[in-house]
Amino acid sequence: MSKHTVQIAAKQLHDEARALGGSGKYDEAIKKLEEAMKMEPTWPYPVYDLAFTYLLKGDPAKALEYYQQTDRLEPKGFFTAKTAIYSLEGEKTGKFPAGLYMAYIQIEWTNDPAKKMEIAKAITEQAPAYAPAWKELATLTEDSTLRLAAINTGLSKDPDPDTKGMLLINKAIILNENGEKEVAKKMLGDIIFSNESTTGSVEFAKIALKSVVAN
Numbered sequence: 001m002s003k004h005t006v007q008i009a010a011k012q013l014h015d016e017a018r019a020l021g022g023s024g025k026y027d028e029a030i031k032k033l034e035e036a037m038k039m040e041p042t043w044p045y046p047v048y049d050l051a052f053t054y055l056l057k058g059d060p061a062k063a064l065e066y067y068q069q070t071d072r073l074e075p076k077g078f079f080t081a082k083t084a085i086y087s088l089e090g091e092k093t094g095k096f097p098a099g100l101y102m103a104y105i106q107i108e109w110t111n112d113p114a115k116k117m118e119i120a121k122a123i124t125e126q127a128p129a130y131a132p133a134w135k136e137l138a139t140l141t142e143d144s145t146l147r148l149a150a151i152n153t154g155l156s157k158d159p160d161p162d163t164k165g166m167l168l169i170n171k172a173i174i175l176n177e178n179g180e181k182e183v184a185k186k187m188l189g190d191i192i193f194s195n196e197s198t199t200g201s202v203e204f205a206k207i208a209l210k211s212v213v214a215n
Helices: 008-022 026-039 044-056 060-073 081-093 100-104 113-126 131-140 144-155 161-177 181-193 199-214
Strands: none
Touching (some): 008 044, 060 081, 081 100, 081 131, 081 161, 100 113, 181 199
């Protein structure tokens, strides 16, 4: 992610905007974020949070616009921007039902594993082509056979780069657990050195590879 040096005033505006957004004052948050963006036009964080604020306001078109702008600023990935774009573009074209991404991010907002599983299952039933939900299902499922099935299903659904990376990393982990250490190492190495991998996927793959090699 960006290592851009940011003015203190822009950081303060961003912090104030996040506090306002957290208390439901979306319009005020938007103004602060726009000010921060004017001060630091190449800093992706306020753009990313502006996208999320518009999502919370119920304006997916504006949200998509700013997630896409975030992606242009950080093409190797910035938090969940790529998954958001994949989701909102899918909603826009009718591939996914409207409001699906808002439903999906409820998984992150709850700490109850049973509730997370309930949401992920409901999404895979309502929108079986939605790869991120299969990724979550694989993460939440304890049985390795069912996890692998969920991973393979997710990989078959043309996932966004971040989701694809995490699915492949989790698949490599399972393969290693099943005694296929060399296959797992190759998969993780491929992720690390692929130009298509996001920064987040590369970092997670490095951690996983270190664990595989150590054991």
